[in-house]
Amino acid sequence: MSDRRRINGPVGATIPPASEDGASREVAGSRGGRSRPPNAIRKMYLKTGVTPSASGSAYLEIETSGRSGVSGLKLSCTVHGPRSLPRSSPFSPHIILSTHVKYAPFATRQRRGYLRDPSERDLGTHLEAALRGAIIADRWPKSGVDIIVSIIEGDQDRETSKTQGDESWDLMNALSGCITVASAALADAGIDCIDTVAGGVAALVSDKGDGNPSIVIDPIPSEHDRILAACCIAYLPTRDEVTNLWFKGDLPASDAELYTKLVEKGIQASAKANRVLVECLGETVG
Amino acid sequence: MASTQHVLLSPAELAYLHAALSLTPPIRPDGRAPAQFRPLIAETGILPGTNGSARICFADGTEAIVGVKAEVERTRLADGATAGTEWEEGGSARGEGEDDDGGDKAGDSDWVGLTVEIPGYRDDDAGTAFLGAMLSEALLADGAFARRLWINRRFHWKLYLDILLISPPLSYPLPLLSLTTHLALLATRLPLLKSEGDEDPFFDDDWAAARHLYPRGSGSSRTTKESARPPVTLLVMAVGNNIIFDPAKEELAVADVALAVSVAEDTAVATSTAATMDLDDAAVPAARSLRLLSIRTIDPPSRLTPPGVPNAANSAYGATTAQNQPEARTAEAEAVEGVWRAPRGGAKPLVMAALVQKVLEKGGVADEVLDALDAVDLG
Amino acid sequence: MATSSGTTSIATPGQLLGPASKFQPGPGTHIHNSNLYSSLLGVVHASQPAKPPGPSKRLTKITVPTQTPAELPTLSVSRTGVSEKREVLPEVGNTVLCRVTRITPRQAVVAILICGDTVLEAEWQGLIRVQDVRATEKDKVKIYESFRPGDIVRAEVISLGDQANFYLSTARNELGVILATSEAGNNMYPVNWKEYMDPETGLSELRKVAKPY
Numbered sequence: 001m002s003d004r005r006r007i008n009g010p011v012g013a014t015i016p017p018a019s020e021d022g023a024s025r026e027v028a029g030s031r032g033g034r035s036r037p038p039n040a041i042r043k044m045y046l047k048t049g050v051t052p053s054a055s056g057s058a059y060l061e062i063e064t065s066g067r068s069g070v071s072g073l074k075l076s077c078t079v080h081g082p083r084s085l086p087r088s089s090p091f092s093p094h095i096i097l098s099t100h101v102k103y104a105p106f107a108t109r110q111r112r113g114y115l116r117d118p119s120e121r122d123l124g125t126h127l128e129a130a131l132r133g134a135i136i137a138d139r140w141p142k143s144g145v146d147i148i149v150s151i152i153e154g155d156q157d158r159e160t161s162k163t164q165g166d167e168s169w170d171l172m173n174a175l176s177g178c179i180t181v182a183s184a185a186l187a188d189a190g191i192d193c194i195d196t197v198a199g200g201v202a203a204l205v206s207d208k209g210d211g212n213p214s215i216v217i218d219p220i221p222s223e224h225d226r227i228l229a230a231c232c233i234a235y236l237p238t239r240d241e242v243t244n245l246w247f248k249g250d251l252p253a254s255d256a257e258l259y260t261k262l263v264e265k266g267i268q269a270s271a272k273a274n275r276v277l278v279e280c281l282g283e284t285v286g
Numbered sequence: 287m288a289s290t291q292h293v294l295l296s297p298a299e300l301a302y303l304h305a306a307l308s309l310t311p312p313i314r315p316d317g318r319a320p321a322q323f324r325p326l327i328a329e330t331g332i333l334p335g336t337n338g339s340a341r342i343c344f345a346d347g348t349e350a351i352v353g354v355k356a357e358v359e360r361t362r363l364a365d366g367a368t369a370g371t372e373w374e375e376g377g378s379a380r381g382e383g384e385d386d387d388g389g390d391k392a393g394d395s396d397w398v399g400l401t402v403e404i405p406g407y408r409d410d411d412a413g414t415a416f417l418g419a420m421l422s423e424a425l426l427a428d429g430a431f432a433r434r435l436w437i438n439r440r441f442h443w444k445l446y447l448d449i450l451l452i453s454p455p456l457s458y459p460l461p462l463l464s465l466t467t468h469l470a471l472l473a474t475r476l477p478l479l480k481s482e483g484d485e486d487p488f489f490d491d492d493w494a495a496a497r498h499l500y501p502r503g504s505g506s507s508r509t510t511k512e513s514a515r516p517p518v519t520l521l522v523m524a525v526g527n528n529i530i531f532d533p534a535k536e537e538l539a540v541a542d543v544a545l546a547v548s549v550a551e552d553t554a555v556a557t558s559t560a561a562t563m564d565l566d567d568a569a570v571p572a573a574r575s576l577r578l579l580s581i582r583t584i585d586p587p588s589r590l591t592p593p594g595v596p597n598a599a600n601s602a603y604g605a606t607t608a609q610n611q612p613e614a615r616t617a618e619a620e621a622v623e624g625v626w627r628a629p630r631g632g633a634k635p636l637v638m639a640a641l642v643q644k645v646l647e648k649g650g651v652a653d654e655v656l657d658a659l660d661a662v663d664l665g
Numbered sequence: 666m667a668t669s670s671g672t673t674s675i676a677t678p679g680q681l682l683g684p685a686s687k688f689q690p691g692p693g694t695h696i697h698n699s700n701l702y703s704s705l706l707g708v709v710h711a712s713q714p715a716k717p718p719g720p721s722k723r724l725t726k727i728t729v730p731t732q733t734p735a736e737l738p739t740l741s742v743s744r745t746g747v748s749e750k751r752e753v754l755p756e757v758g759n760t761v762l763c764r765v766t767r768i769t770p771r772q773a774v775v776a777i778l779i780c781g782d783t784v785l786e787a788e789w790q791g792l793i794r795v796q797d798v799r800a801t802e803k804d805k806v807k808i809y810e811s812f813r814p815g816d817i818v819r820a821e822v823i824s825l826g827d828q829a830n831f832y833l834s835t836a837r838n839e840l841g842v843i844l845a846t847s848e849a850g851n852n853m854y855p856v857n858w859k860e861y862m863d864p865e866t867g868l869s870e871l872r873k874v875a876k877p878y
Contacts (some may be wrong), residue, residue, distance in 0.1 A: 082752055083787030091828035093592045121415035129585035133632040136695055136704055138593060140754055141825060187678055190744045190752060192704040194631050194695060195679030236632060238679040243632030244583045250428045253576035253646035260639055267635060278677050281706050285675040
């Protein structure tokens with residue numbers, strides 16, 4: 001469904017022509033590789049209080065993998081509230097969270113519309129589950145808070161447009177970023193939380209070089225030949241609790257170890273992101 | 287959203303339910319065993335206008351219908367390739383990229399359109415989108431499903447799955463919808479292809495000759511590389527140390543954590559044991575092993591339940607806190623035994639692992655459910 | 666980390682503040698596993714109990730000993746100094762300043778502007794029912810003789826209320842209208858407990874007047 005109130009781009013979107021110089025062709029052939037150690041996350045930049053008009057806000061940027069044509073993840077989150085609920089809503093003894101995740105139309109390879117599509121709504125539900133576990137909801141009866149995450153730049157490699165299935169794995173990286181940035185914005189807004197929650201992604205990947213699949217954290221789909229399974233975890237470090245777990249892939253059930261390891265690595269990734277988050281929050285005060 | 291709809295239970299009722307479900311063994315309000323499903327009525331092939339359909343009615347009155355429709359669609363060519371002669375190049379390029387056993391029979395997740403309709407909820411409700419995403423994610427997880435829809439390099443089947451809940455959502459409808467979808471896909475048949483190669487496809491008119499999307503029964507079909515059954519998604523929750531399957535709405539209202547786990551039969555094992563299975567056909571289900579396809583945390587509605595007031599803080603019992611302490615409402619207190627408090631925080635990773643383990647273990651619930659669904663007559 | 670009283674430091678949500686047996690939880694903290702954790706990003710304050718426990722004044726009255734021993738210092742995390750934006754929710758017992766937006770024979774609808782000493786960012790709606798206007802002769806109260814739209818009222822929160830409104834009361838001498846505008850549009854001054862007077866026209870209007878401090 002297209003939005004009639006705005007001037008939309010052409011329906012049949014095309015991919016911008018990528019100039020095919022020899023070098024990039026070669027890189028595309030080998031598709032680069034992971035330059036980081038398997039248990040290192042990418043560098044990230046987090047800052048709170050970027051939107052003065054909102055009650056709380058945060059901006060998160062995750063570095064690119066250092067190759068041309070690959071964009072990093074850029075997220076901005078605003079928190080509005082706590083404020084009174086609309087008159088039509090029933091009494092609530094808790095704060096009502098409403099989460100919106102929206103890709104900017106230009107954030108991904110394929111242009112997105114202004115209306116949220118199902119995958120964005122799905123991300124919003126995941127984000128809500130992750131945050132709901134972290135906030136102390138009964139501190140704010142009868143109030144609502146809106147958490148709006150805009151994905152300004154999605155984490156997508158323009159050169160790997162031919163490969164399939166990348167998009168679905170990108171969602172996990174986006175979600176983990178959303179969780180981290182929303183958590184920072186919530187803290188900035190002064191909404192009671194039991195802990196700082198951060199997102200982390202781990203994936204089981206198989207690379208061309210060696211046949212054995214290995215587990216890496218914070219995967220970039222374009223850096224790996226194939227992703228067999230991935231999980232995104234929202235983790236509360238001081239309580240050692242998981243508020244949201246999203247696993248996707250194809251794992252034999254007989255090998256429970258593999259699944260457990262994957263989750264462990266996801267927690268590890270989340271804990272690393274959390275250190276950045278806590279440090280950033282400390283800086284804003286000091 | 288469907289899972290977080292308001293439960294009309296008082297704090298006292300919630301505390302009682304939570305206590306009953308935390309016992310060993312847990313006492314469920316409807317007297318079921320922890321791993322027991324609600325009884326259900328299932329039938330397939332109810333809609334003659336579809337390629338496959340199913341209806342499941344749970345004992346609590348929730349009912350779902352799934353209809354599967356297939357249409358022939360021209361395959362979108364690989365990026366950069368235009369119409370005409372270049373499609374061949376594009377097709378082969380993708381074939382090389384997809385280096386696994388499927389050869390150039392690559393499928394695309396766009397080939398499956400899945401919509402969920404829950405009465406009383408908008409189409410674009412986040413909860414409905416969540417359900418739809420969860421069901422299609424499990425279906426497409428192994429990449430083998432879309433490959434079944436491949437006709438030739440230029441054409442493919444586009445499969446529309448329309449999942450309708452026709453009763454009000456009395457309980458979280460995920461298990462119901464998943465089981466119904468499973469049956470409908472099992473019953474789905476596609477017309478027999480008569481054309482060859484990459485020519486425009488034409489099909490056998492005889493519906494009796496149509497082949498199943500998921501070939502069943504005979505030993506030969508089990509040797510195919512693709513998984514023989516669609517996935518099922520199970521809802522499992524934990525209260526205290528207990529793991530409870532197929533929770534009713536009231537049970538979900540006191541859950542500490544709830545997970546939706548999607549599993550499918552493992553096919554690789556089926557292939558390797560095919561030789562032995564030829565010897566004794568009877569032992570087919572014995573060698574079943576499962577694959578884990580997806581896990582999602584369901585936001586349990588317990589976090590939105592009203593808290594109880596302990597007698598010590600209740601002015602009806604002589605407490606005089608409200609006047610003297612302006613911060614009385616936000617003041618923290620230790621949990622009082624028997625007084626309900628909405629759970630805070632998440633679940634320990636170990637608890638989550640135990641939930642998943644319980645689903646996947648040999649002879650566990652997933653096995654049982656798949657066996658039970660085997661018994662449904664596909665018409 | 667503030668383990669001794671007097672020190673102030675920064676806490677992030679989830680930071681351990683101390684054992685619950687040694688401190689009393691204040692605003693911005695929560696208890697988990699018998700430990701006190703911060704739940705806000707802010708400055709930690711440890712305050713000694715205001716009143717040292719002494720002999721109670723009325724020995725004739727038998728009182729239940731209070732639940733928490735009063736000698737424990739209270740730990741709280743506050744947002745002051747971190748951010749000037751501090752949203753608070755009106756709580757039972759708080760004194761609020763509000764503006765009357767609408768009156769009906771049974772109630773006056775107000776918008777709460779200031780709660781305690783904090784200017785609210787969001788708009789919260791309150792309700793002063795006819796029986797909560799004053800403490801005596803409640804049956805003779807008429808809303809239109811107590812409030813008019815536009816008046817600024819000092820009131821006390823008596824209940825969290827229903828889904829939309831906080832319930833407020835002006836049933837004390839120091840509560841009631843503190844700023845009123847006459848029908849002619851002039852600011853008025855209070856003349857007695859139930860009248861405001863317009864200095865220009867000399868006409869008086871009926872209000873539930875707050876006792877000036």
